[in-house]
Amino acid sequence: MVDSELLVDGPAVILVEPQLGENIGTAARAMANFGLRDLRIVNPRDGWPNEHARRAASRADHVFDRIRLFQTVEEAVADLGYLVATTARSRELAKTVRGPASAAGIMRGHMVGGVRAGILFGRERIGLTNEEISLADEIVTLPIDPQFASLNIAQAVLILAYEWRRSGLESEESGLRFTTPNDSRPATKQELIGLFEHLEGALDAVTFFRPAEKRPVVVQTLRAMLQKAQFTEADIRTLRGVVAALENRPTRPRKRADGTETTSREAED
Amino acid sequence: MVDSELLVDGPAVILVEPQLGENIGTAARAMANFGLRDLRIVNPRDGWPNEHARRAASRADHVFDRIRLFQTVEEAVADLGYLVATTARSRELAKTVRGPASAAGIMRGHMVGGVRAGILFGRERIGLTNEEISLADEIVTLPIDPQFASLNIAQAVLILAYEWRRSGLESEESGLRFTTPNDSRPATKQELIGLFEHLEGALDAVTFFRPAEKRPVVVQTLRAMLQKAQFTEADIRTLRGVVAALENRPTRPRKRADGTETTSREAED
Incomplete structure (x- = not known):
């Protein structure tokens, strides 16, 4: 029922200087729902470990307990061969901008080929700096309503994780069973x-x-x-x-x- | 980049007996991010209005202030011509099961043709009853990891809203029309x-x-x-x-x- 490529490891999720512990935990849960496991955090504002984060992660221990802490973005992405940076709006940067589905497809292609991929998420209010974005190969932007852009980090992680999983299904419905009573x-x-x-x-x-x-x-x-x-x-x-x-x-x-x-x-x- | 069919009204989101006000507010915000406006709630546990809901809705007033309250699911969906029910796992029901992208495409086709569509979301823990699901034309299931299924209502709303918006950006889907003889x-x-x-x-x-x-x-x-x-x-x-x-x-x-x-x-x- 599920394509064998679902067995491929998922991309790393890297949260840069997250301010709220709750967002770290909720991101872990979002990832767990769609089969992602590799969560990395760079220099979280309230230090680490963080009880708010653990509580928000709920039952996603298998993701939460493996979280790795880094001091700089460079260290956090050092082992990756393909990195996309999430930004809320297009910036003046000479990089390809993709939607989440397209980015997920590219990442899966890399991971199937043995190249580790990752997704960079910025700070709650100010996002990623241009310097951080410059580390990425491409940019992924969510198609949010420009008149109401208020997605938090965990929601952005959720959508990327969802698209990652979807990219591994032969067709959207291939993971679903069609039954008659x-x-x-x-x-x-x-x-x-x-x-x-x-x-x-x-x-x-x-x-x-x-x-x-x-x-x-x-x-x-x-x-x-x-x-x-x-x-x-x-x-x-x-x-x-x-x-x-x-x-x-x-x-x-x-x-x-x-x-x-x-x-x-x-x-x- | 944006297709003119984004101007089409979006589907209604119907929350059946939501228990936590916070989930109602977060659902409103999730909708606002992707341009949905028609939120209906059936018999919320803690009554209505609800201060927790309002706080969680944050700046999504244009969705929140238009929320309509209903006593029964039947009343809440009475004006709709196409309804999908979200369920976490496949059930023994003789209905077509779709993924979110496919359901969004079908809904857009209907709405472009002037037929109002809606998405039914169940209670936090127990979801929708079979009787409620029987009101729906089709079922939509998210491709979550069966070993860690812990998506809350607002997250499910977020993904459906995202797919709704995405369906308006892709030319191959926006060309669909659903006509009846x-x-x-x-x-x-x-x-x-x-x-x-x-x-x-x-x-x-x-x-x-x-x-x-x-x-x-x-x-x-x-x-x-x-x-x-x-x-x-x-x-x-x-x-x-x-x-x-x-x-x-x-x-x-x-x-x-x-x-x-x-x-x-x-x-x-």
């Missing part, structure tokens, strides 16, 4: 036609089709409409139960006036 | 629920649901089954005619024994 198979056309004829018979009995000349058109409309649902075999049985109940008024325990006719129709299928 | 628009949830209740009333009258304890399960099965067809408004009218004809046996020219009851039910809608 009770393993019911799609109805055969014969079963579907059985339902149609049952319903149309019940409608004939109440003179639904008036004037009679219009019957073929209305029948065709009804059939097209119901066909859209792609009923399963179990669905057909349920719906025939519904039609039978409605045409069997009054309720089943009592004898019906026209019972014979209906029984013979039901017996046909 | 005969210019009939998709039925609103209100119209659909009207059909369901009409049919269930008719089935009650013939004691279809036996034993009575099983009624909720059978009702849900029926609704899920019929929902698959994505009926148009014209379809709903036709089907209500079918149900009315069948419950009106014997044929319309003759007086019915229980005519009063049926008339009153029909008058309700």
